[in-house]
Amino acid sequence: MAQAPAATLTQNVLREGLILSRTPDPAVMVIFGASGDLTARKLMPALYNLALNRYLPSGFSVIGVADTPLSEDDFRAHMADAVRKFSRTQPVDRAVWQSVAEGLSYVRMPFDDLDGYGRLAAELERMDRERGTNGNRVFYFATAPQFFPVIVERLGASGIARTGAGWKRVVIEKPFGHDLKTAKELNHTIHSVFAEPQVYRIDHYLGKETVQNVLVFRFANGIFEPIWNRRYVDHIQITVAEDIGIERRGKYYESSGALRDIFQNHLLQLLSIAAMEPPPNFDADTVRDEKVKVLKSIHPVDVDNDVVRGQYGPGWVGGQQVPGYRQEQNVSPNSMTETYVAVRLKIDNWRWADTPFYLRTGKRLPSRASEIAIQFKSAPHQPFAKTAIQGMTPNVLVMRIQPHEGASLKIAAKIPGPVMRLRTVNMDFFYGSSFLVESPDAYERLVLDCMLGDPTLFAREDEVERAWGLADTIEDGWAGQPAPDFPNYPAGSWGPEAADALIERDGRRWRRP
Numbered sequence: 001m002a003q004a005p006a007a008t009l010t011q012n013v014l015r016e017g018l019i020l021s022r023t024p025d026p027a028v029m030v031i032f033g034a035s036g037d038l039t040a041r042k043l044m045p046a047l048y049n050l051a052l053n054r055y056l057p058s059g060f061s062v063i064g065v066a067d068t069p070l071s072e073d074d075f076r077a078h079m080a081d082a083v084r085k086f087s088r089t090q091p092v093d094r095a096v097w098q099s100v101a102e103g104l105s106y107v108r109m110p111f112d113d114l115d116g117y118g119r120l121a122a123e124l125e126r127m128d129r130e131r132g133t134n135g136n137r138v139f140y141f142a143t144a145p146q147f148f149p150v151i152v153e154r155l156g157a158s159g160i161a162r163t164g165a166g167w168k169r170v171v172i173e174k175p176f177g178h179d180l181k182t183a184k185e186l187n188h189t190i191h192s193v194f195a196e197p198q199v200y201r202i203d204h205y206l207g208k209e210t211v212q213n214v215l216v217f218r219f220a221n222g223i224f225e226p227i228w229n230r231r232y233v234d235h236i237q238i239t240v241a242e243d244i245g246i247e248r249r250g251k252y253y254e255s256s257g258a259l260r261d262i263f264q265n266h267l268l269q270l271l272s273i274a275a276m277e278p279p280p281n282f283d284a285d286t287v288r289d290e291k292v293k294v295l296k297s298i299h300p301v302d303v304d305n306d307v308v309r310g311q312y313g314p315g316w317v318g319g320q321q322v323p324g325y326r327q328e329q330n331v332s333p334n335s336m337t338e339t340y341v342a343v344r345l346k347i348d349n350w351r352w353a354d355t356p357f358y359l360r361t362g363k364r365l366p367s368r369a370s371e372i373a374i375q376f377k378s379a380p381h382q383p384f385a386k387t388a389i390q391g392m393t394p395n396v397l398v399m400r401i402q403p404h405e406g407a408s409l410k411i412a413a414k415i416p417g418p419v420m421r422l423r424t425v426n427m428d429f430f431y432g433s434s435f436l437v438e439s440p441d442a443y444e445r446l447v448l449d450c451m452l453g454d455p456t457l458f459a460r461e462d463e464v465e466r467a468w469g470l471a472d473t474i475e476d477g478w479a480g481q482p483a484p485d486f487p488n489y490p491a492g493s494w495g496p497e498a499a500d501a502l503i504e505r506d507g508r509r510w511r512r513p
Contacts, residue, residue: 135165
C-alpha cells in the first residue's frame with residue numbers, strides 16, 4: 001500500500017491536534033425558545049456542522065425548552081428539517097446527524113412555570129447519568145428579550161443554575177436591554193444568579209471570520225500597524241448596509257430603529273476593533289479591555305451636527321418596486337422610527353486625535369455590504385506631471401465583512417505605454433479563493449467558544465453599558481430636535497441628502513460599496 005506524503009501526514013496530525021485542543025468537555029445545551037426561528041436557522045445547523053467537523057464531544061446533548069406542543073420525536077424531526085434547509089454543508093451526513101439527534105430531548109413549559117423547571121432538572125440529571133455530561137450546562141436564551149429576566153430568576157430559584165458539579169454558562173442574544181437603564185437592570189438580574197465570567201452576551205458579528213481577520217491584518221502584519229494612526233490615516237468609514245426592509249419585523253423595529261438595532265452593537269463593535277490599541281496578548285479580558293478603552297475615549301457627540309437619521313420611502317431595489325417603511329406591516333402610518341443612521345465620531349487619544357470616524361447603517365439601500373474602509377492621506381509630494389496623475393485617488397484599505405469576504409488595497413500604478421500616466425488599481429484578497437474552503441457560520445465559532453469557556457468574542461458588561469450610554473446620548477438629542485420630515489430617502493438610494501452633507505462639509509465623500 002502506498003504511503004501518504006509526509007506533508008499530508010503532517011497536516012493531518014496538526015488538524016487532529018487542533019480538533020483535540022478545541023474539543024470542549026461533554027455538556028448539555030439548554031435552548032430556551034427551541035421551537036423558534038433562531039434555533040432552526042442558526043443554532044441547530046451550527047451544532048450539526050461542529051459535529052461534522054468533530055469539534056463536539058461524545059455525549060454532547062441538547063434540551064429544547066418551549067411552550068410549543070411538540071413530542072420529543074416531533075422536536076427531533078423539526079430539527080432534522082432545519083438542518084436540511086439551513087446547514088451550510090450539504091447534503092446532510094446521516095450518520096453525523098443521527099449522533100446529534102440521539103442527544104436531543106424536549107421539555108414543554110411556559111418560561112415562568114416553576115414546576116416546568118423541576119421537569120427540566122430531572123432531564124438534566126438523566127443526561128448526566130446516561131450521557132456523561134457531568135453537570136456542565138450552557139443555557140441559551142433564544143427567546144424574545146422580555147423573557148430574559150424571568151428565565152434567569154427561575155433558573156436561580158429552581159437551583160438548576162447553581163447546584164451540582166461542573167460549569168454553568170448563560171448565552172444571551174441581543175438586544176441586551178433597550179437603553180442604558182434597562183441594560184443595567186438586566187445585568188443586575190443576571191448577576192443575582194450568574195457571575196460575570198459565566199455570562200456570554202452574543203453579537204454574531206464578532207463570530208464572523210472576516211471581523212476576526214481585522215485583528216490579524218492589524219497585529220500580524222508589520223506593514224500596517226506602524227501607519228494605523230492619525231499621522232497617516234485621513235479618516236475611517238464603517239458601513240453596515242442592507243438592501244432588505246424590515247421583513248415582517250415591524251412590531252420589533254418600531255420599538256428599536258436603526259440606532260438600537262445596528263449602531264449600538266454591530267457598528268460600535270467594528271469601531272472598537274478597528275481603533276483599539278494592540279493588546280499585549282490575546283487573552284479574553286486583555287482584548288476586551290482595549291475595546292472598552294476605545295468606547296471610553298469617544299468624544300462627546302454633538303447630535304445637531306454629527307448625527308443624521310433617515311427613513312426610507314417607496315422606491316426600487318434590485319429592479320423591484322418596494323413600499324416605504326410606513327407602508328410595512330405593523331408599522332404606524334405616521335411612524336418617526338429611523339431606518340438609517342449616520343454618525344461622525346472622534347476618539348480622544350494619541351493614536352486617533354482629530355481623525356474622524358464615519359459610521360452609517362440603513363435599510364433599503366442599493367446593496368448589502370458591511371465593511372471597514374481606512375482612507376490614508378495622500379502622498380506629501382507628487383513628482384509626476386499633473387496630467388500623469390489626473391483621476392488618482394488616495395490609498396484605501398477596505399476590509400469586507402460581507403458579502404465577498406476579504407480585503408482590497410487601492411494603490412497607484414503606471415499605465416503601460418511610453419507616457420508616464422498613473423491610475424488607481426486594486427490589490428485584492430478574497431477569503432474563499434485564497435483558502436478554498438467555505439467560511440464557517442459565526443454561530444459555530446461562538447457556540448464552540450462558549451463551551452470552551454473563551455469569552456474573547458463576547459461583549460462584557462462594561463462594554464455593553466458604554467455602548468448604550470452613547471446611543472442614549474443620541475436618543476436624548478433627537479428628543480430635543482424638531483421631528484424630521486420623514487420619509488427623507490427613497491428605497492434604493494444611499495440614504496438622505498443630509499448624510500452626504502455630513503461628510504462632504506469635511507471635504508470627504510461616502511464610499512459606494
